[in-house]
Amino acid sequence: MSLGPRLELRQSQQLVMTPQLQLAIKLLTLTNIELEAYVGEELEKNPLLMAGDPPEAGSDAPTEMRAPEPVADPDSARLDQLLAPGGGGDSPLDVDHAGETFHHDCAIDAPQAEGAGSADWGEAGGPAGESDFDWGQLAAAGECLADVLEAQASAAFDGAELIIARHIIDGIDPAGYFLEPLDDVADRLGISFAQAEAVLARIQRFDPVGVGARNLAECLRIQAEDADRCDPAMAALLGNLEMVARGDIQGLMRLCGVDREDIADMLRELRGYDPKPGLRYASETSTPVVADVFVTRGDDGGWQISLNQASLPRLIVDREYQAELAVGADKATLGFLNECVASANWLLKALDQRARTIIRVASEIVTHQKGFFDSGVSQLKPMTLRAIAESIEMHESTVSRVTSNKYLLCERGLFELKYFFTSGVQGADGEATSALAVKDRIARLIAAEGDDTLSDDKLVDLLQGEGFDIARRTVAKYREALGLGSSVARRRARLLAAA
Secondary structure, three states: OOOOOOOOOOOOOOOOOOHHHHHHHHHHHHHHHHHHHHHHHHHHHHOOOEEOOOOOOOOOOOOOOOOOOOOHHHHHHHHHHHHOOOOOOOOOOOOOOHOOOOOOOOHHOOOOOOOOOOOOOOHHHHHHHHHHHOHHHHHHOOOHHHHHHHHHHHOOOOOOOHHHHHHHOOOOOOOOOOOOOOHHHHHHHOOHHHHHHHHHHHHHOOOOOOEEEEEHHHHHHHHHHOOOOOHHHHHHHOHHHHEEEEEEEHHHHHHHHOOOHHHHHHHHHOOOOOOHHHHHHHOOOOOOOOOEEEEEEOOOEEEEEEEEEEHOOOOOOOOHHHOOOOOOOHHHHHHHHHHHHHHHHHHHHHHHHHHHHHHHHHHHHHHHHHHHHHOOOOOOOOOOOOHHHHHHHHOHHHHHHOOOOOOOOOEEEEEEEHHHHHOOOEEEEOOOOHHHHHHHHHHHHHHOOOOOOOOOOHHHHHHHHHOEEHHHHHHHHHHHOOOOHHHHHHHHHHHHHHH
């Protein structure tokens, strides 16, 4: 065999991550709020891209979202092949968005006939009453614990004591505890331990009382002293909190030298103290979750799926402005305009692809989990990403991107799309049941157990009697995941509550 250079012609297929494909994949993972911020940046960069006016509410009846039919548009078809085999589009993109498919933020925006099947969520604080609630109150920033303590320290100390107080305040965690060794503070400042302890003792009387404590017992003791309730019996109780945790009522009665009635009063008062006083000044703000998909009941009793158009951008390409800029423009300007038009068109196609993909995935989830939407979590079925991907002829990774950080709002509440993907427990009839449904049943059994505390073995017998083929270790795992203690822990907690 001779060695030498030669020419060969080969034909092969490969997937190239073009900038357009990267954009489409990126948009799939964004929530509506993140998408709004991204589009805002694009509006600043692209002079031909402009935000369209939202459609007037109530102009038309809401359209039920269905899986779109494929079209012959080569650009859209190419994008569908890259992201979702079998997908397609059913509406043009560069058009007046007042005439687009989605006319409303959700199906309940349309006028409803009296007695229609849509649910009235006004009493539950749902869509019917959203206009009366100021959601900005949820994100209002509260006072910071460090600032509150600093203001009180400035009024209570001066000179060297104020410097010591500031060092101690810097070591207090958000829950209100001072966890740094006090002798380290004294050594760092070159003062005696007694001086540092005297300043800390005064800080512990600041508002909230108990802040700066070094452990739970000290925190509760400071609050008891502030309420003038730290007698020898209470001091003995606070010095033996591990017995309280065990529910050792008899041992506490002997240790404190009191009867059962006095122990009950002391425990009742102890429950009134704040074990984490600093959290009332937590600086973290709550961020409300915005639904990406609405699921509402239609007039025919079925379920309608619609996107949350209130948080979705509506974009159009300003062709008139493009024509004005193109008049008398040089070659470089025309090239820039063409790039802007191409970028805007690709963004519009990617947004349309994202919307249709979310609708298709959400529609398939509702179809698979119809029992949940009709009857609740007890009818939730096991479901995997692969099952949904095969049903709608998409790649599993695409379904994973669509369901990440996306939320669905229905009559039963707000759920992340990932919530509906659960493992299964085999039933006696051979049909699998969702793990969430089993957890819900365990929680209900424990909530209704009364004085007869159910052990894990008893829970297994009850569940197997209801048709769940489940092992004891699985019951224990699900119970711990629900934050429920063992039968012994629940019995002790019941004794403490009744004391």
